[in-house]
Each structure stands twice: as C-alpha cells, then as structure tokens.
Amino acid sequence: MLLKKNEIVEIEITGMTAEGSGVGRVEGIAVFVPGAAAGDRLKVRILKTAKTYAFGKIEEILEPSPERIESDCPCSEQCGGCAFRHITYAEELRAKENRVRDAIERIGGLQNPDIHPIVGAEHADGYRNKAQIPIGQDKQGNLIAGFYANHSHRIVQCDCCALQPKPFEQALDAFLEWARKSGESAYDETTHKGKLRHLYLRMAEGTGEVMVCMVVNGNGLKGEDSLAALLRERVDGLKSVLINSNREDTNVVLGRRFRTVWGQDFLTDRMCGLQFRISPLSFYQVNHAQAQRLYALAGEYAGLTGKETVLDLYCGTGTIGLSMAGRAGRVIGVEAVAQAVENARENAALNNIENAEFLCMDAAEAAQLLVQRGEHPDVVVLDPPRKGCAPELIRTVADMAPSRIVYVSCDPATLARDLKLFRELGYAAGLITPVDLFPRTKHVETVVCLSRKNPDDRIEIDLDLDELDITSAESKATYEEIKDYILKNYNLKVSSLYISQVKRKLGLEVGTNYNLPKSENTQVPQCPPEKETAITEALKHFSMVPFK
CATH class of the missing domain: 2.40.50.140 (Nucleic acid-binding proteins)
Incomplete structure (x- = not known):
C-alpha cells in the first residue's frame, strides 16, 4: 500500500x-x-x-x-522547541531513556547494556541559563522577538518562554520597549540591512547574576546608555550589558567582537562547591541543577583516589575537570575556545586549585601532543559537541591506555557510534546513565564509564623483567635504567613490554617468561615507532647493540 x-x-x-x-x-x-x-x-x-x-x-x-496533557504554552506547537510539552514528564523521561537504550543497542551493537534509570529534573521549567532570541518584524512591520519555527528561520513571536527564568522575561520586555522607541530596525536576512539581530542572555543561577548582550549588524546602537539604564531598572541581578558586533552574512549568532556598555564582561557562578567565571563565549551547561548531578556522576565514574592524572578534553571553562581536581593528583584540561581557556585558568586560580593546567588547542591535536610528551593519563574525560568524537581522537585516547574513560554525551546516536569504535580498540562500556538536562525538549545527556577490557579481550602486560632470566647483554643495563634514560633524553615513558619487544626484534635475548598470555585470545599491544626508535638508541647507549 x-x-x-x-x-x-x-x-x-x-x-x-x-x-x-x-x-x-x-x-x-x-x-x-x-x-x-x-x-x-x-x-x-x-x-x-x-x-x-x-x-x-x-x-x-x-x-x-x-x-x-494540555500544553501550557501557546507557542509550543509552532515553536518546536518543547517537543514533549503535550505529554507528562514521567512519559517524557521514559521516551528519552528508551531513546538512549535503542541507540546504544542498535547503533553501538551492545547487547543488554547496563543502563541505569534516567536522572530526571526536579523542575522542568525555568531552568535555562542561556537564551539566543532572534529579533524580526511581523507582516505589519512591527518589531517582534521569539524563536525560530522548527526547520526554518521564521520567527514565532514569544514574549515569555516557560523554560527561561524570570530575569530573561524582564530583559526581553525592557529591550523591546526600548527598541520600539529607538528607531533601530530589525536585521533582515534577505537584504542584510537593519541593526537588531539577536538578544543574547545568560544567567548564573548559583549567584543570580545576569548578562544582557545585544547582537547588532554594526558597531553599536543609538541610545545605548538609555537602554542600559532601563535594563538596570527592570532586570533582577543584572551585572553586565554588552554589545556584540556581527556584520557577517551568516547563520552564526555571535560575532567575534564584544564591547561592554555597562558593568562587567563576565558572570560568576557557584557549582559543585566551586566558583566559575563565565564569559559570553564560554561553554557552560544550560541547566545548573542538573549539571551538578551530571558532574557528580562523572566524578563517581572516574573512580579517583587522589593520585590519578585526569585529562579533560573539550573542557570549556573547566567545570568537570576542576570539580574532580580535589580528588585527583593532576588535571589537564583542553579546549579550542581561547576565551574559555582563559576562564578555566581564572577559575582554577579563583578556587586556589594548583594541580590543574589548561591547553588552548583542538582536542585531537592536544591528545597527540600529550602522547609525544609521554603523558599517560589514568582517566580521560570526554565531553564533545553534538557531532561526537573524531575517529582519530578516539584512537589517540585508546593509545594513551587510560584505565577509565568517562564519556559525557549530548547525542545518543553519536555516543553509540563512538562506543562501538572504543570497543573495537579495547574499551568496554560499563555503567550508562541518561541525565535530563533539557526537560520538555528532545535533547538528553548521557554519562558512560568505559574501562579497559579483561585479559580475554585486550591487555597490556608490564612485567618486572629484571627479576626474570637475565642474559649477559641485559646485565649491562636494567629495564629501569633504560626507562630513565629514555625519559630524560626523549621525554617518553616506555613499558618493560615495549623494551622486550624491541630487544627481541634486534636479536637480543629476553627472559623466558616474557609476555606469557593468559588466554589465546589476548591481543598484545605493539610498541609505537617513536618509542621503538628511542629504545633502540638507549640500547646502543648502553652498548647492548652495536652502533651502525
């Protein structure tokens, strides 16, 4: 049919x-x-x-x-933001949990995954701490604000969104009152004329601080001071009024340049017992209460004892890594947005955290750099964008051989895809917990704990070969002396397993107990080329092989 x-x-x-x-x-x-x-x-x-x-x-x-149930929002059917406002919250949670399970089983290929019940929110409304509100005109030429209809750039007028806190409604009302009197026109995507593009709002729920930013097609607005005065009068907790200049023909909301009209150019929030400084471009979870639950789960899955090195990729302002710093030996955060990295460093100083460093670079490049530096993180935290991790990054993380990987995902499909590749590289998904950071919308976060597989799957054996059979050649340098030499001269850490592999390749004898597998299915990792070169040079240094 x-x-x-x-x-x-x-x-x-x-x-x-x-x-x-x-x-x-x-x-x-x-x-x-x-x-x-x-x-x-x-x-x-x-x-x-x-x-x-x-x-x-x-x-x-x-x-x-x-x-x-009846939707309590007159805009919900047109707006498309709240995909679940017509059903009970309990049913929404069931749908999201089933979505995570279906993706992991169907795309990820996991059978009977250990998925814990979804962590629902205590409050399904008023939770968003960030909003990007487009400005436009209706058919009569009146200035309007709202949200884009699903799969379009048609603005659905909405003066009060149930997902947003009260200060956002106050800011929008004040801005529209000012804008309709100012003579400034709304930006037209077709002609690229007009000034007012978006109203960009942020709030630090832990402190109540609010940021209001006007995104304009130009360098500024007429009557900026009067706008700032009206916002100060109307908006609870206002700390910052900014202008963002975006003159590009693009769908990207924010331009590169910000200018402070009044107040400060950042917000300070409290989360997980710490203070965090948030700049306009910094990534920060939009649901404060649920983010704390999410980070608590990530910390639990990391299983820290106080000695571990934690590598936090896509770290944003450092929230996850810094929340773990008190239970870790060392934290290395990586983020591509320079302003966010600056905030992360400020946040570490703000909280007197001295065991954290932050690198401003692409996650894959940073991971490669750390491999070259001989860094061996015990725990890797991944919190990538919706598109998930690139395959080369996953391979690099697996090559680092951390004992645990904590993956925080905002898309079940890309998470499932990445879990499948991690499994092929020797990491099995253990505990999986969905967390509802975006009530009433289609989005759902998931936290996964991955660990290195058991010996039947893939292991790395690092035996103390000095205690095994030693040949006359080996007596010239112990394995520990070889490791120390390589670390000092090449800044690489090598295992006894890799040293033995290179020695055997060069025709040198090794202990008879070298690399005895515990099962015939064991996959023994092979020494990387750069470490093989360093080991060979060390053996030459100790006159264990002839110079050529």
Missing part, C-alpha cells in the same frame, strides 16, 4: 522518535506525527510520502493517550 498526500488515515501511535514525534504504522508503512503521544488513536492527514514511511499531522484525536 502506498499512502497518498492529503489522504486521511486512522492510526495508533506506538512509539516516539528522537525528534519527539509520535510514530505508528498503516499497512506496514511508518507514519511520523508531530505532537502525538504513545497510546494516542488518531485521524492523521498525510503530508509527505515515501516508499516505506510518511509524515502526517493530527486531524482529530479519537482516543487520547493516558499520558497526554
């Missing part, structure tokens, strides 16, 4: 998609319906068809799902 456009069909919704749409079947064809709930029986108008699936919209609710 091939469904036709505008055909009306009766359908029972049996599940939810990653985008928050309901899904049911008609004669074996999957039909995706926005705004539907699992358990609904509906009349649906078909809008678009393909051979094996179709898209439709609700014409009539014949029998509502027990989990269906």
Whole structure:
C-alpha cells in the first residue's frame, strides 16, 4: 500500500522518535506525527510520502493517550522547541531513556547494556541559563522577538518562554520597549540591512547574576546608555550589558567582537562547591541543577583516589575537570575556545586549585601532543559537541591506555557510534546513565564509564623483567635504567613490554617468561615507532647493540 498526500488515515501511535514525534504504522508503512503521544488513536492527514514511511499531522484525536496533557504554552506547537510539552514528564523521561537504550543497542551493537534509570529534573521549567532570541518584524512591520519555527528561520513571536527564568522575561520586555522607541530596525536576512539581530542572555543561577548582550549588524546602537539604564531598572541581578558586533552574512549568532556598555564582561557562578567565571563565549551547561548531578556522576565514574592524572578534553571553562581536581593528583584540561581557556585558568586560580593546567588547542591535536610528551593519563574525560568524537581522537585516547574513560554525551546516536569504535580498540562500556538536562525538549545527556577490557579481550602486560632470566647483554643495563634514560633524553615513558619487544626484534635475548598470555585470545599491544626508535638508541647507549 502506498499512502497518498492529503489522504486521511486512522492510526495508533506506538512509539516516539528522537525528534519527539509520535510514530505508528498503516499497512506496514511508518507514519511520523508531530505532537502525538504513545497510546494516542488518531485521524492523521498525510503530508509527505515515501516508499516505506510518511509524515502526517493530527486531524482529530479519537482516543487520547493516558499520558497526554494540555500544553501550557501557546507557542509550543509552532515553536518546536518543547517537543514533549503535550505529554507528562514521567512519559517524557521514559521516551528519552528508551531513546538512549535503542541507540546504544542498535547503533553501538551492545547487547543488554547496563543502563541505569534516567536522572530526571526536579523542575522542568525555568531552568535555562542561556537564551539566543532572534529579533524580526511581523507582516505589519512591527518589531517582534521569539524563536525560530522548527526547520526554518521564521520567527514565532514569544514574549515569555516557560523554560527561561524570570530575569530573561524582564530583559526581553525592557529591550523591546526600548527598541520600539529607538528607531533601530530589525536585521533582515534577505537584504542584510537593519541593526537588531539577536538578544543574547545568560544567567548564573548559583549567584543570580545576569548578562544582557545585544547582537547588532554594526558597531553599536543609538541610545545605548538609555537602554542600559532601563535594563538596570527592570532586570533582577543584572551585572553586565554588552554589545556584540556581527556584520557577517551568516547563520552564526555571535560575532567575534564584544564591547561592554555597562558593568562587567563576565558572570560568576557557584557549582559543585566551586566558583566559575563565565564569559559570553564560554561553554557552560544550560541547566545548573542538573549539571551538578551530571558532574557528580562523572566524578563517581572516574573512580579517583587522589593520585590519578585526569585529562579533560573539550573542557570549556573547566567545570568537570576542576570539580574532580580535589580528588585527583593532576588535571589537564583542553579546549579550542581561547576565551574559555582563559576562564578555566581564572577559575582554577579563583578556587586556589594548583594541580590543574589548561591547553588552548583542538582536542585531537592536544591528545597527540600529550602522547609525544609521554603523558599517560589514568582517566580521560570526554565531553564533545553534538557531532561526537573524531575517529582519530578516539584512537589517540585508546593509545594513551587510560584505565577509565568517562564519556559525557549530548547525542545518543553519536555516543553509540563512538562506543562501538572504543570497543573495537579495547574499551568496554560499563555503567550508562541518561541525565535530563533539557526537560520538555528532545535533547538528553548521557554519562558512560568505559574501562579497559579483561585479559580475554585486550591487555597490556608490564612485567618486572629484571627479576626474570637475565642474559649477559641485559646485565649491562636494567629495564629501569633504560626507562630513565629514555625519559630524560626523549621525554617518553616506555613499558618493560615495549623494551622486550624491541630487544627481541634486534636479536637480543629476553627472559623466558616474557609476555606469557593468559588466554589465546589476548591481543598484545605493539610498541609505537617513536618509542621503538628511542629504545633502540638507549640500547646502543648502553652498548647492548652495536652502533651502525
């Protein structure tokens, strides 16, 4: 059966998609319906068809799902931001947990993964500490603000978003009042004319501090001082009023240049018992309460005892790494955004944390650099963007051979893909916990603990070969002396296993107990080329092989 456009069909919704749409079947064809709930029986108008699936919209609710509720937001159906505002929060959590499980099993190939119950939020509204609100005009030419409709740049007017805190509503009201009197025009994406592009808002929930930033197509606005005065009068907790200049023909919200109109150019927040300085471009989790729960889980999965070196990739302002610093021997944070790295260093100083350093560079490049420096992190924390980790970064992390990897993901599909590659490289996913940082929206975070597989899968053996059979050649230098020489001269750390591999390759005898595998399935890691060169030179230094 091939469904036709505008055909009306009766359908029972049996599940939810990653985008928050309901899904049911008609004669074996999957039909995706926005705004539907699992358990609904509906009349649906078909809008678009393909051979094996179709898209439709609700014409009539014949029998509502027990989990269906009335949306309390007049904009939710048009805006598309709150994909789950029409169902109970308990049902939303079930849908998100099922989404994580489905991705990990189907994409990641894990059988019976150890997925703990999703960590839901105590408050599903008013939690967002950041908003980017586009400014535009309606058909009558009136200035409006709101959010883009799903999959478009059409602005749905919304003067009060339920996900945002009260100060954001105060800031938007004051800004629109000023803007409508100022004579400044809204930016037009088609003509690239007009000044007002976005209103960018941030809040530090732990302190109540608020930042208001106008994104403009130009260098400034007429009457900036009067705007700042109105914001100071109306906005609770206001600490910062900024202008961001974005004159590019781009969909990117923020330009590169900020200018302070009033107050300071940063916010200070309190989280996990620490203080954090947040600049306009710094990555910072949008849900303060749930972020603390997320970081507590990450710390638990890291299993720190006070001695470990922790490598925190995609560290942002250093929140995760610094929250672990008190239980670690050392923390190395890596972030590509220079301003965020500056904030991370300030945050370490602000909290008197002296065992943390931060590198401003791409995560993959930094990981390679640390390998070259001979760094061997015990725990690696990954908190990548939605696209996940690049394969080369995953391989580099695996080559570092940390005992544990804590992966914090904002997309179950890319997480599952990356877990599959980690498994191929010797790391098995253990505990998995979804965390709902974005209530009422389609997004969900997940924390995963990966550890090196058991001997039957992949092990690295570092025997004390000095205590085994020693040949006359070996008596010229112990394994520890060779390691010390290489560390001092090449800044590389090598294992006894690698030294033995190189010696055997050069025809030197090694102890008879060298590399005895515990099972026939064991995959023994091989010495990397740069370490093989260093070991060979060390053996020459100790006259254990002839110079050539």
